[in-house]
Each structure stands twice: as C-alpha cells, then as structure tokens.
Amino acid sequence: MRPKEPQGMILPFVQQTPTPNFDRPFLNEVKESFHRLWNNPDALPYLVATFLAVGIVIILGVLYNQFVSRRRYRSALPAGWFVDPGKIREIMETALDQRSKIEMRFLPAEPSRRSTSCSLLELGVEALTLELPDYVESGPSWLHREVECFFRVPEEKGQISFYRFTSVIQNVSRTVDGFAQAELAFPKLLHNHQKRNFLRIAPPAYLFLGVAMWLERRLPTDEHGCPAANLSSWGKPMFTYIPDKNGNPVRIANISAGGLRLDIERSAVKGREIELRVSDRIVILLDLYDPELERKQRFWLRCRVQNMQEDYDTRNLELGVQFVSVGRLAEDADREVHWHDVGEDGIEPLAVWVMQRHLELFREKGLD
Template sequence: MNEGLGVLDIPRFDAALEDFFSRMFEDILAGRVTLESVLLVVAFFGAFAGLTTLAFVFSKQPKEVMLEKPITWITGYGQIMDLLDAAVAQRSKVRVSFHRDLGAARSSDGTLLEAGKDGLVLEMSSIRAINPAWVGRTLELSFRLRMPDNPKLLSTFSFIAEITGYEQLPDEVLLLKLSRPLRLELNQNRMHLRVEPPDKYVRTFRLWAEDHMPRRADLHDPDHWGEPTYSWTYGEENEVKLVNISGGGVRVEIAPAALRTVDNKITVNQHYYAQLTVAAPDFSGFATHYVTLRVLKCFDDCDSRSKLSLGMAFATVGVPNDPPLTGLRWRSVNRDFGVREIDDWAYELHLELYRNKGIA
C-alpha cells in the first residue's frame, strides 16, 4: 500500500492473486482438500446453477400472443366460393403477378372463367405463350367486386394461388389452372368501408345536441343527459335514421316531422353526443357505443324543414370506467383508424349482408 496516495499497489496485488489461484489448483490436482479448493469448487458450481436457473425463468416469461387471424382475412370455404363466383359473374378483371418470393415480374391482367372446389381457371388474354416451367409457381392475384350493401363502392380482394396446369387454345388464348385459395384478404381501407345496416341491426340510436344538454349535466354519465334531441328505436316511428356507418362516422337522415317540431338549429361543426346499440351480425348479442359526433356536411340545406341528411364524424368515444357502467371516460378518436369496435362491426356486417343477399 502506498501510504502517501492511499491506493493499492497493483503489481503486488496481481502477484498475490495469481499465487492464490495457483495454490488452489495445485491442491485440487494433488487431491488435497483445503478451504480454498472447496470454496473454488462451490463457487463454480453455484455460478453454473444460478445461470441455468435464470435462463429457465426468462424462457418462461410471457410472450406477445398473435391474433388467430386478421379480421380482413376470409377463410370460410362458403364465403370464399361466394366471392369467387361473384368475380366470375361480374367478369371482374384479375390482376396477376408472380409472388415476390420467387422474383419480381410485370403484372398482367386476366379474367376468372371458373371457380370450383378443385381449383380456378383464369383466361390470360394478354399472354400468348407460356413457359412449362411456370407450373408449380406461385401467383399473387387481386380482383374487385361491387358489394350488395354499397354497389357504388368497389371492394378489392387478394389471394395467393399456385399454377397447377395450363391449356393453350387454338386462337392463342391461354388458360391458367390454379389451386383454390385457402383465404381471401380484403384490401380496402376499412375505415372508409361504409355499410348500410338494415333496420333490424340498429336497436337504438339517440342524438343529443351539445347545446341542448341540461345545464349541469354530467357528461360522463348518460343517465344525466336528459331527453335526446332525436331518437330511433327499432320497430317504432322515429325522428332519425342511420343511413350508413363506418369506423370513421355516420350518415343520418332527420325525419321531416322532427325538422319541423324540434327546436334545433343544425350547423356544420355542431357537436352531438350519441348512444348507439347494434345487434351482432349473427344476432348473437348486442353492443352499446357512446360517441360524440361532429357535423361535417349537410347534404341538403341545413335549414331545410322537409329533407335533411347529415354527414357526421366520430370525435370522441366513451369508454366505461368499470362494468357495470358507472360512468364514461372520453378519449379522442384517431382520424386514421376511427372507432375500432364500430369499424370491426361494420366490416363483419358487410360480409354477413354479402353472404345473405348475394351479389347486387
């Protein structure tokens, strides 16, 4: 030890440490049992056991659980065949390209001629000849359909299939035979996928104009909101109708009688509180949503007393504090994603209506 500086003499410490370990290894090799050799063996195996235990514990930590499948996937055999049959009936153009895992290629267009349980037949009018080596390769395909609930909107579906064979017709038309896809995927931006729900799916829909709320109303408790400005109840004569809905908002129509009798000046950017109860697409249950809405557009004259439809966007969504409902916590709605629960319901209803109604 250097007395003046109060620091350890490093060379002497290294030499002492080296001498200590040398003596212990000599004792172990010679079979002599000493305190130092016992401590070394215990320390070695203790460290090994500790590291093994830590590795086991961390390997058991919960990992992120993946959803069984994205909601945009359509995997039911009946639904897949209905959509493919619709593509045949509507003579939808099919965009075809090689799967990127096998190398990029320019896209070509074709027409789906047949869709059955054994596979698909695709007419490739833009390709005059085929390389036999294409058989067994994977294609990415997409097509667009007009759905019955919104025939003005084209929905895009994509899938992956394998070339199982081909036929070259005398007039140089090429037919590709493809495997039946195991799933279709809806590629449309679902926030803008608007569905027109039949009346039976909308059980109640109530709107409270913000400036009509009771003066001291607790905005976190719907029981304190008073009588709604406009109300809809399934099976009754109503003041408002939900025309269509998406994850981003709604279009509503105010009944002429309500326009004449309700003292409410409707303006763009006006805010409303709303309570919406809807039936599950398969009628397995009901869900109630609390939202606030902002008027984006009057499709008619905002001051009309005979006909008025409003485009309204979701601004906030009320989340129950604890079940049973004891109050709401309001959170802002992301404009890009909308209200997820309503978005999912609209998408599932979209598919249910398609399956039940067929193609428009």
C-alpha cells in the first residue's frame, strides 16, 4: 500500500515541472526526419556543409573576441610599455647587434647596491645570457633572485632609446675560460623610459657637487684652437656653483648625455662685461654625486651655446648648451686636460649616470 504523502510537503521539482507543449510522438517524428536526412546521399553534403559553416563561424567569433580583447589590453597599457613577445625580442636583438651594455642590479634597489655593467651574449627562446665582469663573484645565492636591468639602443639620426625590464636569475655558471655568466628569464614586459635625442632629467640639487664655467674665447688656446691643456693658465671661472653656499649665481636646470640647461641669475650678469652669444663656446667643470658608488664623478666639458633667453618673470638668463668635447686629465699630470670629440651618442658615463638617476626618480615618484 502506497504511503500517504504528508500535508504541506513540497513536491520535488520534477513533479512540479509543467508538461511540455509538444508530446513524445512529435519528438519521435523529428528524430526520424533527422535520421532520414542523414541517410539521404543527396542531402548529406548540404548537412556536412552546414555543420562546417557553423563551426567556422564559431571559430571566427572566438578569434575575433581574442583580437578585440588583445587590442583593448594593449591600448590600456601606458605609453612606452611593450608586452608583445615579438616586439620585445626585436628590441633585444637590436641591443645584441649593437653590443649594448646591460646594467643589472638586484631588487629591492637600495643606494648601497650598485649596478653591474654586463654584456649581452645570447638570446634564447625563454632566457637571455649575460656575461658578468671579472670582479663580480656570482654563486648559488644568486639563483631565483629578482633583478632590474636597463640598457640603451642607438637609433637613426643620433636618437637613443632607453629600456628597462625586471627578470629572475635562473642559472649562474662559468665558462671554460673562467668567465662568469648569468641566465635570466626572458622579459615579459619592456618599458621604454624615454625616446628622444637624449634622456633629460632635472635631478635634485644635492647630486651637483660643484660647477665652474669659463668663457672659451677668454682662455689661452693651443695650436688647434682648443683651450690650453695647462689648467693653471686659465684663471678664475666666470661663474661657480658651490653646495651650501649662499648666493650661488648659477644652477643646472636639467642635464642629459648630450647637453644641459643653465639658469644664471640676472644679478650675476648685470653690470659685468659678459657678452654671451648663441654659438659661443664655454667650458664647464661639472662634479656629480653618484649614490651607488658613493663618490664624485668629474667631467670637463666643452660646450656650444645652442639657445639663450631671458626668463619673463625672474629676468634670469637661461642657457641651453650642447657638449662638443669631453676632457680627460693627463695620466702624468693632473693639471693638464686633453680634449676628445663627443659623438652622436653623447658621453657614455654621463648617459649611465642620467639613466640611473632617472630610474631612482621613477621608483620614488612614479615619473614617466
């Protein structure tokens, strides 16, 4: 005997589902019609073509959605960010062909941690290989550590592009000749920090340890028309900048590997017999502080005045100069300087210094 269902009990969903509008004979008829169509030799090609067309439409729809999503993702990336593996490899291959140095440093970056200048040896499918300097002692402690790398790539018309990426050290080894090598995971993101003639920054004042400026036409010259090598014959500079000194008349507004911009106070020029003109040559002694090396870097620079204007509000003189020669002190005499022409790529040590300071400002303030 079937038990009586309790009052108020909710019946199962299947029992509550209403009967479909079509009955079983109708379903059987549809099934038989489909079976006859499938077994009909004349209709079979049309049926197969229909299935293929539907499949192709579905595949094209999936591919289109992926394409649209990828384009939206790329358009949402900040300017100068590369995520396409092919584009990243193309840039890295250019760096390899140009023998560009890779500056590598461990993360998290700290002032006490110095960057290491490495040579890019090989680009693999999933990794790249760097050759380390002789003085670097690598070992198992390097494995799986995150590093930050940057490099510069010369381009047409003297332009230079600076790139940065982060990676992880996958392996360290030594060749039969004793050269240390590090294998890094191939970067998934490449950041173009700035693309123009030269990366230009306005670093904090504490990084400038001293500036002295001479007007070249007032200096004694050698037989080639360059300033005399003997620094003792130069006399006092026209303007100077000394840290922590009140009343510094000159300030460096920005700097790059190819030039800099000076801001000279109006009071320092007014009433003095100083006639500066565009295309004039000036000589600058520049002392910069390197936080990584914790020491001073000194540059002797022959410059050409490219532009000159007076600030509307302060009446200060703004001077834009281009480096034409870099001086090196003689090995046997620290009071003699010899000049060497500056190429299209600018001054290499200064370019590295500028790029490192730019990275520090980027990390601290999110500059682009």
